Structure formats: structure tokens, C-alpha cells
Amino acid sequence: MPIKRNEFKMHQRIVQQTLLVLYFLLSHNGVEGQKKLSKLEDAELEKQLKSLNKPAVKTVKTKYGDTYDCVDFYKQRAFDNPLLKDHNFHPEMKPTLSRINKDSTFSSATNRSSTIWSKDGGCPFGTIPVKRITKDDLIRLRNMLPPEDVTFVDEYDVSNNNSEPNGRYISSQGYKVAIAQIPYNPNSKFAGAGMDTALYNPQVKGQQHNGSRLKIHKGLDILQVGWRVDPTLYGDTKTRFFIHFQAGKIHCFNTLCPGFVQVNYDLPLDNSFMDTISQRGGRPWGARMYIDRDLAGNWWVLVSQEFTRVGFWPQSLFTDLKSFATNVDWGGVVYSPPGVPEPPMGSSYFPIENSSYDAYCVGVIIFNEKGKTIEVDKTITHIDNPNMYKVEFIQLSYGAKDMYFVLYGGPGESTHV
Numbered sequence: 001m002p003i004k005r006n007e008f009k010m011h012q013r014i015v016q017q018t019l020l021v022l023y024f025l026l027s028h029n030g031v032e033g034q035k036k037l038s039k040l041e042d043a044e045l046e047k048q049l050k051s052l053n054k055p056a057v058k059t060v061k062t063k064y065g066d067t068y069d070c071v072d073f074y075k076q077r078a079f080d081n082p083l084l085k086d087h088n089f090h091p092e093m094k095p096t097l098s099r100i101n102k103d104s105t106f107s108s109a110t111n112r113s114s115t116i117w118s119k120d121g122g123c124p125f126g127t128i129p130v131k132r133i134t135k136d137d138l139i140r141l142r143n144m145l146p147p148e149d150v151t152f153v154d155e156y157d158v159s160n161n162n163s164e165p166n167g168r169y170i171s172s173q174g175y176k177v178a179i180a181q182i183p184y185n186p187n188s189k190f191a192g193a194g195m196d197t198a199l200y201n202p203q204v205k206g207q208q209h210n211g212s213r214l215k216i217h218k219g220l221d222i223l224q225v226g227w228r229v230d231p232t233l234y235g236d237t238k239t240r241f242f243i244h245f246q247a248g249k250i251h252c253f254n255t256l257c258p259g260f261v262q263v264n265y266d267l268p269l270d271n272s273f274m275d276t277i278s279q280r281g282g283r284p285w286g287a288r289m290y291i292d293r294d295l296a297g298n299w300w301v302l303v304s305q306e307f308t309r310v311g312f313w314p315q316s317l318f319t320d321l322k323s324f325a326t327n328v329d330w331g332g333v334v335y336s337p338p339g340v341p342e343p344p345m346g347s348s349y350f351p352i353e354n355s356s357y358d359a360y361c362v363g364v365i366i367f368n369e370k371g372k373t374i375e376v377d378k379t380i381t382h383i384d385n386p387n388m389y390k391v392e393f394i395q396l397s398y399g400a401k402d403m404y405f406v407l408y409g410g411p412g413e414s415t416h417v
Helices: 002-017 039-052 106-110 135-143
Strands: 056-061 067-072 127-131 150-153 168-171 175-181 190-198 209-218 221-229 240-247 250-253 286-293 299-303 308-313 327-335 359-368 373-375 380-383 390-398 401-409
Touching: 039 135, 056 127, 175 390, 175 401, 190 209, 190 299, 190 327, 209 240, 209 286, 209 359, 221 286, 286 359, 327 359, 327 401, 380 390
Parallel strands: none
Antiparallel strands: 056 067, 067 127, 150 168, 175 327, 175 380, 190 286, 190 359, 209 221, 209 327, 221 240, 240 250, 286 299, 299 308, 359 373, 359 401, 390 401
């Protein structure tokens, strides 16, 4: 057993070395890529671009102007990871889950995916869409922050719904969250979770970012899915689909480092939701997302009510999440650098218990260790700064029935009230 752990640590070091441009090489001082690059740095950037941008079978654009390369499934970045060297994955993989309809197809469940491409269409089967990385992206990403980290101290008092914990929930410096979470129990065994999250586009600038996410984790291993507005990550202020994983000390968004295996040829990571942004007081637009562990121990990202498969993190990437998760939470997160006012979150207003006006996560579910779907009816909530943000876990009418909502949001340090 110690030998395997040593091998895993060695593989971690190898993967970290491939991310020099993100975590080491470009860590010198500079603001938003304004510092002139040396010839050595420029050459290293070109080398990294060649490594990250795999040969394209076809290059396509979305109607929003984003460029994607259609990369052969077997040449995607995931397989640069030494831990996946001897994989037997293939483009038609499906998770070993009873809830996945064996007859389901990518197109039937993505609904809007075929509408995001420009006139040249999307990617052909056998390829996966990967957002083209530019030199400007790499320069900008040198300012990428460490991920949101959370430490649980002591156990929570679970006798009271919507209550603060007796112990402390410590958020990373600069991050503020407004979340509802399953009461912590180190013996919990979650095989995943899901949500329908309302899509908003709160304003950010500079290094600020905000978003809504489903987050599951155990120990040092963390998985997230949701939407995010992040100029540092994306180079714009559009609301975009994101995933994130952390395995020990290695972490990255989407496919910036090798790990996540994409299988869907029509639904790209990073895609923009700008056609389906909720307007406060109008029709709420939402996106259904899941993280789900299959019987082989792989962690899948699924979307829509039909559980459309986007891709998965193989079990071999993880130590703590080789088994089940112990923590699940839903809600909003923002970041602002020290000395910079906090940005708005969600709808940019405090919740008023009306789903047409509030940012929310609804239909929050967990999957137990047997894969059974359980509707969540009890959580505890946490807010880092109740003067700027609020969160509620409350039952409201949703269509023909009542459902539990995680309502969150707030103005930050803006003038909204």
C-alpha cells in the first residue's frame, strides 16, 4: 500500500510540472498581462500552447464567437496524465448507473446544445470540443487564484434546521460563500448530488469572480460543477458552465490540466449561457447539473433531466474520493482581492422568498452509497458576511408542488439593497 501512495505522489509531481505556465513559470509580478514577456518566457508560452492545444480534426465557433477545436477523443488533454496512461476509455462510454437511460443520446438531452454553434455546425462524433487557448489566456491565468478551500472544525449541531454550526466553517481569504450544506458527519457516504441552478450574470471586474456551484468533497479531494462569471479564467464577463476538481495539491478548472475525460461531442465545457440568463422579476432560466459516482468509482458530470453525460473524473485521480464523499453543499460564492469591494452575488439582491426574483438552487438531491436518489429536506446554512449576502433553505411552490430551495444572493458592497 505505501508503494502505491508513493507512486501516486510521484504522478502528482509530474502533472504539476506540466502546469508550470499556470502555477510556477508565470508567477512573477505583473498585472493582467501588462508586463512585457522575455524571449525565454515567450518561448515557454509557445511550448505550452502546443501542448495544450491538441491537433484539431475540425475547428468550430459558437454564435458567441468562442473558438473550439474538435479534438480526437483519444488525443484529449486528459490522457496526458500519467495516471491515465493505460486507460481503456472510449467515446461511447456511459456511467454504470441504473438512472442512465441506455437508449439516451447526447442530442436528446442537451436541448440547447445544437443551438450554440454557428453555421459551421458542431463537432463530429469521435471528437470532443475543447476551447482554444491563446497566449493572452496563459498570460492572464498567471493571476489565477488558489481554489476556494474549506476547513471543517468540530461537528455541527444538526438538531436545528437552517442553523449555524457549533464548529467553524473556514473559507479561504478573499472568498465569501452563502451556502446550504448537508449536516457534516465524517461517516457519511455520498455517491453524488444534483441541483437545478438559476442562471444570473452578476457584475464583476478585475480579479473578482462569482458563481453558483454544487460542491462535493472528502478530505483534500473536491469536485464542483456550476456556472461562473470570471474574467481571469475566461477573459470576459459572460456566465459560463464550469467544472473544477482538486486531488490533493493538484487542482484546475475545466480541462486546463489533464484529468477530466470528455465524452460529449456536442456540449462543451466553458460554454456561455448568455441566451438563457434570468432577469429579476421575469422568467427564471435554470440549468440542471449533477456529479455522480458510478459503480466503477468514476465521478461523472451529468446535465439535464435526462442525465446527459458530459464526461468524468476517473477514480485513479483521487485518494480521498476513491470511495464516497462526506460533504455536499449548494449555493453562491464570490471572490474579491484584498482591499477591493465585494462583488454582488446571484441576482445581486438579497432573497425575498420569490423564485422569480431570487437566485436559487432547487431540486437539491443527494445519491446515497447505493446510488438511491434522496430529496434533501434538511440542511444547515452558512454565510461569511451576512451584511452583504444572505442564504435561506426554504420550501416554496414550484409548478404544481412544493420544493425545497436554496435561496442566496446579495449586493456585496454595491448600492443595491
